[in-house]
Amino acid sequence: MRVMFSGPVSVFRDRRLPEAATPAGYAALIDAYQLPVPVPHVLSAVGTKHRILEQAGWRIYTPRHAPAPTLEGHLTFALKNEGLDLAILKRLFLAVREDEIAELVKRTPTGLYTRRIWFLYEWLLGRMLNLPTADKVSYVDAVDTDLQFATSGQNSIRHRVRNNLPGTSDFCPLVFKTRALTEFVAQDLKERARVVVSQVPKDLLARTAAFLLFKDSKSSYVIEGERPPQDRIQRWGKVIGEAGRAPLDEAELLRLQRIVIGDERFVRLGFRGEGGFVGEHDRETQGPVPDHISARQEDIACLVRGLIAFDQAAENQLDPVVAAAVLAFGFVYIHPFEDGNGRIHRYLMHHVLARRGFNPAGIHFPVSAAILDNIGEYKDVLESYSRRLLPCIEWETTPQGNVKVLNDTADFYRFFDATPHAEFLYACVQRTIEQDLPRQARFLRSFDRFRSGVENMIDMPERTFNSLLGFLQQNEGRLSKRARDNEFSRLTPDEVTKIEELYRAAFYDSG
Known part of the structure; x- marks a missing residue:
């Protein structure tokens, strides 16, 4: 079956283009093969003007960038300019015939992009094409590290491709080097x-x-949206403090859920x-x-x-x-x-x-x-x-x-x-x-300085001191009339003045 690629459009999947242009790369493949996939943040198209335009989630290329209107043409364009979108690639490979990919590789078996396509097809689908091992040519990265983050990788001798994908076919999101x-x-x-x-x-x-x-x-x-008691917050804080000590596995995830939930009467654990x-x-x-x-x-x-x-x-x-x-x-x-x-x-x-x-x-x-x-x-x-x-x-x-x-x-x-x-x-x-x-470090320095100054003046229980500090913080370093007349009515005017001076010296003058 011959697949037809679109001509110039003004709207693609409800997304307006900044100017009429022909979808290219992943956009063209999504459209031609009707792939039910999440549409990428940025799509590509080829316009009529001799300048590249990046606007409203589109990158409009010049006519000289136009790929051949074929599966190979748009796949190569995508790998070269748009990086890897593994969800699109997998759905595409499921939509095309196996022999189409095999023929594509046979036409240029040493090509940088055809070898990547070949490797990605087998890696994503978990099945091998009827193709001989690649000739001894230089290895090419599966992930273009100029475009996306990757690992150092391991060589796949069959494809002469370095598998530098950061995950497995079970889970492998990718990140662009913006x-x-x-x-x-x-x-x-x-x-x-x-x-x-x-x-x-x-x-x-x-x-x-x-x-x-x-x-x-x-x-x-x-x-x-939860307001748990202090002990539950402290218990979870202790768990965070131990983060990284245990390797991640299913048992660890289940352990974390048990701690997070606490009361399991109304929640099914696991x-x-x-x-x-x-x-x-x-x-x-x-x-x-x-x-x-x-x-x-x-x-x-x-x-x-x-x-x-x-x-x-x-x-x-x-x-x-x-x-x-x-x-x-x-x-x-x-x-x-x-x-x-x-x-x-x-x-x-x-x-x-x-x-x-x-x-x-x-x-x-x-x-x-x-x-x-x-x-x-x-x-x-x-x-x-x-x-x-x-x-x-x-x-x-x-x-x-x-x-x-x-x-x-x-x-x-x-x-x-x-x-x-x-x-x-x-x-x-x-x-x-x-x-x-x-x-926080500055606050603790100021806190210690202020507390020391107050303690040198007057004996004050910790709860009372914390209340005093709270009133001063709320009123920009001054003790309100209400606080002086109620909670701190036993302080003399001179003591209030001195405490306010200590607060300013500790929290403002200290920088």
Whole structure:
């Protein structure tokens, strides 16, 4: 059957082009083969003008970039200019005949792109084409490291391709080397964190670390809309403090869920045995109104296996923050549990950063606190993929008001573009290093200085002192008339004046 590729269009999959142009690469393949896949963030097309235009999720190339209107032409264009989109490639390979790929390779068996296509076909589908081993030519990377993050890789002699994919065919999201990520990596935040910590006196460092740990644990519950008791927050904080010590496996994930949930009377522990979604229920029908639909329960085992394999494969290979984003956001999209997914998702960020030695010893960055302060952007990042995923999922409502997925969706959870997620997490990590950690250390210095000054003046129980500090913080360093007339009526005017001076000296004058 001859496949027809589109001519110039103004709209593609409900997305307007900045000017009429001919879809190219992945866009052309999605259209020609009617592939039911999440559409990439950025699509390519060929225009009529002799300049490249990047606008509104499109990259419009010049006529000289136009690929041949064939499967090989658009596949080569995609690999050369758009990097790997494994979900599209797998669905494409399932849609074309096996002999078409074999013939493509036979025409140019030593070609850089044909060998990559050949390798990716067999890697994604798990079956071999009837082709002899490639001639002894130079190896080519499966992932173009100018475009996307990858590992050092292992050679596939059969294809003369270096398999530098950062995961397995069970789970392998990819991340583009955007300008933002390139700049983050160049900052060497790991070393920056070490320097910041070295400037904190040792007697303050442990207290700073403990406060940040408690803050992160509390923030992770607040993100989920929960207000648990202090002991539960402290218990989860202790778990975060031990992140990275145990290898990631199914038993560890189940252990984390038990700790997160605490009271299991109304929650079924363990991996889901039914569908799942994030969203609301219609008030009238009580039917689900999903913002995100979780992976099918029958796919959870292989996807979790892929997560675990990714964690092991990316260790000491992939950039630590990029690896943390891929693992953590991949987990939350799969949503393998009935409850507890969000907090474990954020724990996995700590797991990777700690295991890779990105954190200074004894310090765990309060990533959840940074997320909470940027909750709108966090939700946008989560929805950046969920919005594109939902149209690809066929589902129906169950009698219990849940969702039942009707089509094969596993590839959409194992292969996705995690670039926005990596950019967001890097920004959170940078903030915790450059702002949260130094700010808390400065606060403790000021706190100790102020407390020492007050204690030299007057004996005051700790609860009363903390109340005094709270009033001063609320009123910009001055004790309000209400506080002077009530809680602190026993202080003389001279003592009040002196305390306010001590506060200003400790918290303002000290810088």
